[in-house]
Amino acid sequence: MSSAPVIQVENVLKNFGKKRVLDGETLSVNAGETFAYLGRNGAGKTTTIKMLLGLLKPDSGSVRVLGLDPGREALEVRKRVGYVAEDQAMFGWMRVEQIISFVAPFYPTWDAKWASDLSERFELPSKTKVKYLSKGQGVRLALLLALAHRPELVILDDPTLGLDPIMRKEFLRDLVTYLNSEQVTVFFSSHLLYEVEPVADTVAILDKGRIVRQDSTENLREHVKRFILPATAENTARKLPGLLDVARAGRQVTAVVENAATAIEVLRRDQIAFDEIDLNLDEIFEAYVIGRKEPANAEPPLERVA
Numbered sequence: 001m002s003s004a005p006v007i008q009v010e011n012v013l014k015n016f017g018k019k020r021v022l023d024g025e026t027l028s029v030n031a032g033e034t035f036a037y038l039g040r041n042g043a044g045k046t047t048t049i050k051m052l053l054g055l056l057k058p059d060s061g062s063v064r065v066l067g068l069d070p071g072r073e074a075l076e077v078r079k080r081v082g083y084v085a086e087d088q089a090m091f092g093w094m095r096v097e098q099i100i101s102f103v104a105p106f107y108p109t110w111d112a113k114w115a116s117d118l119s120e121r122f123e124l125p126s127k128t129k130v131k132y133l134s135k136g137q138g139v140r141l142a143l144l145l146a147l148a149h150r151p152e153l154v155i156l157d158d159p160t161l162g163l164d165p166i167m168r169k170e171f172l173r174d175l176v177t178y179l180n181s182e183q184v185t186v187f188f189s190s191h192l193l194y195e196v197e198p199v200a201d202t203v204a205i206l207d208k209g210r211i212v213r214q215d216s217t218e219n220l221r222e223h224v225k226r227f228i229l230p231a232t233a234e235n236t237a238r239k240l241p242g243l244l245d246v247a248r249a250g251r252q253v254t255a256v257v258e259n260a261a262t263a264i265e266v267l268r269r270d271q272i273a274f275d276e277i278d279l280n281l282d283e284i285f286e287a288y289v290i291g292r293k294e295p296a297n298a299e300p301p302l303e304r305v306a
Contacts (some may be wrong), residue, residue, distance in 0.1 A: 006031050006153055006185045007052065012061035014047055014209075019110060021047050022058070022207030029187060029202070036196040036217075038285055039191040040208035045189045048206075049157050052187070053083060068153060070169040079107060082146030088138070096124050096141060100148070107149035113301030115148035122174060130152060136167040138175060147178060155187045168195055175199065196283040205291045213258070217281065224284045225260035226277040229253045233272045238293070240266060245291030256287040
């Protein structure tokens, strides 16, 4: 496996009129990993993906996909990349078997046997017109069209948006089945965080046009923690290293930090009692993008009693 990144985005700026969408974005995706690209709606996720596919160019900075410049080599990139978007555009008047036959010639590496296997695995009705497919069937068909040419990289842009929870689980099951059978890199953009957590190797959090954290899912869970402290320790909570979020409720203060080990050293040094709470990916994401470093209420800090 090549050690070169499959995706390399460096210091990318992108403006639409007077609005800056990407502000020095930098990220790297390694071969063979499932990379979760997280951000709120409007954060710039789809703008980044359009750059990866050569549909937009950065105002400055550089983008490389499989060692290629998508702005100059877009067709070559798209031959080697599979792409599934929210509400994927497909010809509704075609039958499932027709659209598969229609798409195949665009890809020199199209594997008809693999396409047939995927169609059977995804339980797609070959004689049914695309416009009559259920939402879940449509997503699975889009996934088939993205995978049948055996791409080196698959880009998924919120593909399960609009599906009910059971359909989303079915899609992830199909995706995981594919990942288990093929060594492929997956760039998975979503704001439904609980759905990417079971499959993501690496997470990047986009906020205000910048990547505010990129790390393995395991490291995020290990290092980003919530601490519950007595309200008398509020001043200490506000000054904890790597503080992401702090809130006071009654006689307790909760603080989320990005390096739990360092925070524990400070709290033990100051002899402050605390409870340490593990966070899921949703809670970690929330701390980075909407966390407050000052309590929202106006309650004055409580005095510590010796």
